[in-house]
Amino acid sequence: MEFSRINFRPVVEGGDDVTRAFRKIDLNFESLGTAFLPTGEVGARLTALETVAGELGDAARRNVGAVAGTVAAGDDPRFLAVGDVAGSVAAGDDSRFASNAAAAGAAQMTANNALPRSGGSITGAISAKLGGVVAFGTTGSANIGGLVYSDYFQNTIADVSGNIFMRLQCVDVTGGATYSRLVTSHFDGTNASFMFQHNGVAQATTWQSTSDARLKRHMVVLTEPLDKIDAIVGYESYEKRVLGNATDSEGNSVPAQYTRTCGVLAQDVKQVLPAAVDNLGSGWDTNDKPIDDVLGVNDAGLSALFVECIKALKAQNALLSQRVSLLEAGSVSQKSVSKPDR
Structure with a gap:
């Protein structure tokens, strides 16, 4: 039997209490049935609830406490491979479970290639x-x-x-x-x-930088090398502050120490060969003042200058050798002409 609607309005007014109660009931069974369909409001909620319950598996039936293999003990194998976010159940270090962790749980974590934990930190290798x-x-x-x-x-x-x-x-x-x-x-x-x-x-045994011609373009040959090298002074020895910061006993940043070395000044090189000078970042000057543009010299740039200087000196030497040869030849010729006959 199907009821589309039960309406007690025709009941005569003034009946007994039961009659009056039924008279106030107005049920629409068609609407009620629709709500319980899978696509209805109640049906959809029941389906969602069934899905969630199914995903829980047997969690509701598992032991709670320090028994190995339980969620509360922190060694449920289903959580060992889920993730590694600190402080989470997946990582095995949720503080809510830490008090119930058992030795069997640590052994299980080791067996599953997880990291045993001690006091919130990792010990060992x-x-x-x-x-x-x-x-x-x-x-x-x-x-x-x-x-x-x-x-x-x-x-x-x-x-x-x-x-x-x-x-x-x-x-x-x-x-x-x-x-x-x-x-x-x-x-x-x-x-x-x-x-x-x-x-x-x-x-190190050696340091190398790329110098392949196939990597380079817009190449300009270095000119007037002997004039350029005149502007650079070579220092046999000086103390140079180490790049970077040091820390005092309280952990405050302080100027780094000095080391003894030799070389040239980047400012000198920059005047005649700016491409050989780089900005290396921040540091401290000799007055313990912070600076943000510490300069460094590219050894490859200086090598180019040295090569061209040697070539220029070689050319000058060849010219002088030629002049000396001519002078010596002229001197010999002059002596042979002025030699008296006997």
């Missing part, structure tokens, strides 16, 4: 096999630490080009300079080091 190893701490020496290097090092590697690795070492040499050493190594055992000392000195 961070390892990524076959792609490299990042290690913080010492490696048998109290003066060496902070290494970043590859762990994939075998003599049987077939693909040579894909297995060159590097490591960065921060070394404190007692009585000497503290330096960072960048070591690049080949699988056959050969390696090279690039050392950067705390006083600004860098060391």
Whole structure:
């Protein structure tokens, strides 16, 4: 039986209480049925609720507490691979679960290649096999630490080009300079080091910059090299402030120290060869005043000047040699003419 509408209005006024109550009821079953259809308001909400409930899986039936394998214990395997945002359930360090974390949970995280956590920080080494190893701490020496290097090092590697690795070492040499050493190594055992000392000195077997003619355009030959080099003074020795800042015992930025070296002044070079001078950024002058445009000299630019100076001197030497030869020849000829006969 289907009811489209039940209307009790025809009930005679003044009936008993039940009659009067039914008389006030006005039900529209057609509208009510439409609301419960899948496309209706109530039906849509029920469908959405069913979807959400389905996504929860068996979470509602899981244990709550310190029992291993539970959400509350923080080692539910469904969360270990979800993400790594600090302070979240996905990262495994949500503070709401930290108090319930169990030893079994840490073991489960390690087994799933996750990082065991202690006090909100990472302790020990961070390892990524076959792609490299990042290690913080010492490696048998109290003066060496902070290494970043590859762990994939075998003599049987077939693909040579894909297995060159590097490591960065921060070394404190007692009585000497503290330096960072960048070591690049080949699988056959050969390696090279690039050392950067705390006083600004860098060391390597050689340094190269690109100089391929195919990379250059609008080339202008350097002229009047001997006049240009006259404007540059070479200094046998001077103290130069290291570029950058130092910090005092309270962590405040202070001028860096000095190092003794030799060379030329960028201002001198800039007058005659401005293309060989670069702006290296900020630093401190000798009056402990900050400056923002520290100048540096490009050694390749000076090399060009030296080359042209040598060529100019060579040309002058050739001319002088020719004149000396002519003078010597003339002197000999004159002597042979004035020699008396016997």
